[in-house]
Amino acid sequence: MPLDSRDYKNMTDYLQHLYQCRPYARAGIEHPATVYYPADWQVLDVDSLLDSTPPTAEARDFAVYDYSYLHDLQNSKPALHNGQTFTLKSIREKPLKLRGGLGRYYDMLATCAALERELRDAVAEGWMRAPSRATYHRGVQPAEALRRGIKRSAAIGIGTLTVFNDAGRYKALLAKRSDATAYDSGMFHVLPAMMFGPTTAGFRDAREWSVKHQVLREVLEELFAMPEQLDPARWDFFADHPALRYLLSLLDSGGAQLCASGIILNLLTLRPEISTLLLIHDPAWHRRVTAPDSDMPLITAEETLSETVVAAPIQDDAAFLSHFPADLHLMMPAQATATLWLGIDLARGLISSEPSAIESPVP
Known part of the structure; x- marks a missing residue:
């Protein structure tokens, strides 16, 4: 409870x-987490x-x-x-x-x-x-x-706030975790949210030590229902997924951005969470993944209660919070609360600096 x-x-x-x-x-409410902030040059380089x-x-x-x-x-x-x-x-x-x-x-x-x-x-x-x-x-x-993970297994998490352009309105995704999760079940979280770790047995490939690699894989698992693989033959086994190829094309063209907003230490668990933002400027992405005949439909994983997924506009705090129960922070893990608002603030700044949302053709 x-x-x-x-x-x-x-x-x-x-x-x-x-x-x-x-x-x-945030808004006069303190949360049981502390934030380490990146340098300006690190924001657009999550692996830095x-x-x-x-x-x-x-x-x-x-x-x-x-x-x-x-x-x-x-x-x-x-x-x-x-x-x-x-x-x-x-x-x-x-x-x-x-x-x-x-x-x-x-x-x-x-x-x-x-x-x-x-x-x-x-x-x-x-x-x-x-x-x-x-x-x-x-x-x-x-x-x-606060700075060292000694005498405990301080597993690193990654939380990614996904913000997308829906016909000119930017919206953020939130949903409740299902009972399939070990803990935080029934609480709201950003999508995707993940444990940071290798998939190959024995960490065979050092290239898995990458925030970008992990986020992209989890986007496929948590937003496009790609099955999780234990000990795959290749570290990049998902490289040919059509939703990934499409997203990478947007990242390369400026139609999307993957950004770092900080490292959050949850004071309850003494675990760090790398806080990131996936900001999708191109409105064609949302149309494509929500189309009735989509070739890459948006489908959440079993760890998410699909009926609780909310896409809320981020133009101001009141508009966003109006889509959720009162005292949303009481129904979120502390690190998720920080990831949410750090991501919203960063997204607003990046959106305001965009000369226009240039739509790319749908492949």
């Missing part, structure tokens, strides 16, 4: 005091956020490990897969760079997701106590935990 406004504020205040950082704020050194395997050395929570998830969600993930080694600024390691999904659930579950449960019961978090910070100082 989502927290109410008072509990949400109390939880955010507690985390702000513990970590002594600036929480992300990544250290050039390919991730390597990390020792399984954890300060806390919630086996009970992990087992509960495994029993209630039998489709869970213990896939390989890219994890946080360190974050540095000026320029913003994230250095990565390799971990496993189950370890993230037992060390990071469990921290959020413990605190949310306590707050909902009227307590502000987090014994597992306290145990973790006996070995890792709070300030250090």
Whole structure:
């Protein structure tokens, strides 16, 4: 169950005091996340956020490990897969760079997701106590935990706000997560949102250490129902998908842009999320993917509740929020809230700098 406004504020205040950082704020509401912002030159180069050194395997050395929570998830969600993930080694600024390691999904659930579950449960019961978090910070100082992923499996996420031109009106996609997700089920999220990790067994190809590569693959999976593949023969197995070829042509021609808006650290989970924006200027894209006889129809994956997909206009905050329940932030993960508004602000700036939305011919 989502927290109410008072509990949400109390939880955010507690985390702000513990970590002594600036929480992300919007419209006077502070959220349990802090944002590292890219340099101007990094905005149009999403892979500039990544250290050039390919991730390597990390020792399984954890300060806390919630086996009970992990087992509960495994029993209630039998489709869970213990896939390989890219994890946080360190974050540095000026320029913003994230250095990565390799971990496993189950370890993230037992060390990071469990921290959020413990605190949310306590707050909902009227307590502000987090014994597992306290145990973790006996070995890792709070300030250090904001920049290094030590003693936990801080799997990296990527959230992408998709904004498209619908006959001259720019709209953003949001939808609720289904019960097929390990956690955050029933909460609104940006589309696509993903765990950042390799698909090839043993991370055979270092080219998978790429934000752009991951986002494009997840666009196909979450917006065009491309089946997820475990251990594909090729790292770029989806390269010939028609929706990808079309999107790449727009990116090459200026009809679309893939941008970095920051790296968000969720203070509840102590996990980083790379925040990105997919901005599609060409109105032909929306017409094509929503046409009744489309050759590349927009179809969401099973992780998304398809009946909850909302395309809301972004011209101003009030118009956007009018399409959602009140207190939308209470029904979103903290990193998704930040990704949403960072993306909307960035999109508005990029749209206003466009001389015109030039439509390309549909191939």
